[in-house]
Amino acid sequence: MFIEERHKEIINLLEKNGKILVKDLSIQFEVSESMIRKDLQMLEKKNLLQRTYGGAINIKRTILNCESFFSRVEHNTVLKEMVAKKAFSQIKEDDTVFLDASSISYLLAKIIIKSNKRITLITNLFEISSIIAADSDIHFIFIGGDYNPIVGGSIGSHSIEQIKLYRCNKAFVGCSGVDLRDGTISTSVSEDANTKKTIMNISKETYLMALNNKFSIDGIFKFANITDLNSIVTEVSPDKAIIDLIEQYDINLI
Known part of the structure; x- marks a missing residue:
């Protein structure tokens, strides 16, 4: 051997x-x-x-993330920007894209807005509304509802009912952790889990954006399984032992 x-x-x-x-x-x-x-x-x-x-x-450890949204944005920013750039490469002209409330989504939104790519952008991430230009070619749709400062966006029943009104061809979501033993994808806030699940349900394709360290962490609330995804976008190729575990789910790794 x-x-x-x-x-x-x-x-x-x-x-x-x-x-x-x-x-x-x-x-x-x-x-x-x-x-x-x-x-x-x-x-x-x-x-x-x-x-x-x-x-x-x-x-592997379970976490309850109580950091504010911008505190998370400032952690591992260079690595998260690498993920955001890879995710951006999957977005084409005239796509309808949903960005969930996550720190990598915020960095991806900045890239999209700077490129001024002609797309429809739907999001429940509040901070995106403050950076999009008034003369942008991007068709911007913001999902309202109850704002959660830890998540950084609108989550819960009111947001979910609004999300159900739309359809998109690509959704990009973040997570607190990925358990490769059973494929569980989780987050740290219960209503965020329900909101992410709804976002995935209205999308033809779902991309999970996650740093490699998420493979050694669990959140508390499950919202999906790896088999529900089209691709996982991470900063660099994980260790071979991790890749071998991912491959059993027949998921594209970007």
């Missing part, structure tokens, strides 16, 4: 059981315990596990 194959199996075992032991892995893969320790050290450097005495545990 090649090292890459062994690493993939180690990650699979960790995702399944939550913890692994060096002595058990040594027996299973028929290699020395020192070799297994080197494997775990390499995987820890890639942020795929946390080593413990005699083994390792899953570092």
Whole structure:
């Protein structure tokens, strides 16, 4: 067995059981315990596990994100801009595009507005309304409702009823986390989850915009499964072990 194959199996075992032991892995893969320790050290450097005495545990953690919208925009801005640029490459003239309330959506909106590409732009992200030019060729539609300062946009029942009035061919959504064990995509605010689900329902294609670190984090509220997506847009190609897990869902990775 090649090292890459062994690493993939180690990650699979960790995702399944939550913890692994060096002595058990040594027996299973028929290699020395020192070799297994080197494997775990390499995987820890890639942020795929946390080593413990005699083994390792899953570092995946559940978060409740209470940061304000612009605090999130200012975190990992360079990486998020990379995602936004990749997402922009998927938008064509005359598309009808929905941008959900997320920090990467805001950066993507700035690129769209600067390009002045002729599209219809629908969004529940409040901050976009303040940056779109009055003489823009973009047909801009804002979804109103109850504003949530953490999400940065309109969410909840009033927003959902407005969203249902429209149809779009491409939706770009963010998330708090992606669980590759079962494909769960989640967020940290319950009404945001319901709103994102509605956005996806009115769109022909859905693109998830997420940094690589989202593959090691879970939100609290599920709103979709990876199988509901057309593509995942991330800043750079993830680690091979992560790619192998994504490929089982037959999803395009951009």
